[in-house]
Amino acid sequence: MLSIKDLLAQATEKLQKANIKDARHNATLLLMDLLNCNKAYLLAHNKDILSSEIAEHYQRFIERRSKGEPPQYILGYQEFYGRKFTVNPNVLIPRPETELMIELVIKLVKELNILQPKILDVGTGSGSIAITLACELPLSQITAIDISPRALKVAHENASKHQVIDRINWVYSDLVKELSSTEEFHFCCANLPYISPSEKNDLAKEVRDYEPELALFAPEEGLALTKKLFNDVVPLIYSGGYLICEIGFGQEKALLESVNLESWQIEETLKDLQGIARTIVLRRK
Ligand SMILES: C[S@@+](CC[C@H](N)C(=O)[O-])C[C@H]1O[C@@H](n2cnc3c(N)ncnc32)[C@H](O)[C@@H]1O
Structure with missing residues (x-):
């Protein structure tokens, strides 16, 4: 079970390793969309634990992004x-x-x-x-x-x-x-x-x-x-x-x-x- 902060850190690292530019921004953008929230919410709730369903959904997004798929196609x-x-x-x-x-x-x-x-x-x-x-x-x-x-x-x-x-x-x-x-x-x-x-x-x-x-x-x-x-x-x-x-x-x-x-x-x-x-x-x- 990971907090928002840890999930974001993990996702950013994965994107950085895959040489995705603006890794942190990409990781944040995909999570904001999934949670339908803004950056301020993510910061204020960074210790919250997400359901395993949402965390897995997010990890699938990050997997796709790490292969180079544009965020727009991931989000639709x-x-x-x-x-x-x-x-x-x-x-x-x-x-x-x-x-x-x-x-x-x-x-x-x-x-x-x-x-x-x-x-x-x-x-x-x-x-x-x-x-x-x-x-x-x-x-x-x-x-x-x-x-x-x-x-x-x-x-x-x-x-x-x-x-x-x-x-x-x-x-x-x-x-x-x-x-x-x-x-x-x-x-x-x-x-x-x-x-x-x-x-x-x-x-x-x-x-x-x-x-x-x-x-x-x-x-x-x-x-x-x-x-x-x-x-x-x-x-x-x-x-x-x-x-x-x-x-x-x-x-x-x-x-x-x-x-x-x-x-x-x-x-x-x-x-x-x-x-x-x-x-x-x-x-x-
Ligand atoms: C660069 S995209 C632009 C899409 C959209 N107008 C935009 O600005 O986001 C070019 C579009 O032209 C279409 N296209 C390519 N060759 C064409 C042709 N000979 N006649 C009509 N449409 C064509 C493509 O299928 C594609 O949807």
Whole structure:
């Protein structure tokens, strides 16, 4: 029978030995979730003895984490723009930098006074972009695409949880191939795979061994899918509408050079909190 303090110490040591970064933080996070409590509670109750059932559950979590599994897959969720999204190894874990795209769309909808924004999310994964925009912009009409049926299943689950399932048109498609050419949108958001397959071995174990390859890698040094979207989405965007794409480190120049300036005006590139060029913004001429 171990106290909270001893369990945490044991878990931290196991994670340290397995070379998990921020071992103590990881051990604490997993226990807080299991007990549904905060750090202050853990400190105040550090002499409490947990039931053997909870202690064993926690040790199984720590075992998984020690092998490199991301905490989000162990716990089954990730927060994005203040909401909880279910995640599993069929979907990418939503990243905070993708919130840049959300903030921009909300700002533009207000500035341009678009009453019923029509928004396309290509490569929806867990549905984080489509669902967040549906929640934040209650009059929006959203279409969300993915090439992975398993990802679409997770996105559906998240949309039900956030009560926007009926507001989103779900499409199983390779990029925008299955969309009717008569449809038009004010915004297309895309966080498509952008890692070069040659960088696979440089990725953190958490990413390389657990997140879906379909969500990570794209040919042509990671540029192929985003470049293809630049062309394929042209007929689907209203004149004056926007294409907003998340990109990888160092990809801005090559991508902007590939933009067809007859169709698009290059508006700006947003930087993430680390100062990395992260989100390309194009406007349809
Ligand atoms: C990087 S993840 C982004 C997921 C989510 N939008 C987010 O920001 O967390 C890319 C997603 O694109 C999907 N995808 C990959 N290739 C695709 C294609 N050719 N057409 C449509 N979706 C694709 C993957 O299945 C994956 O769900």
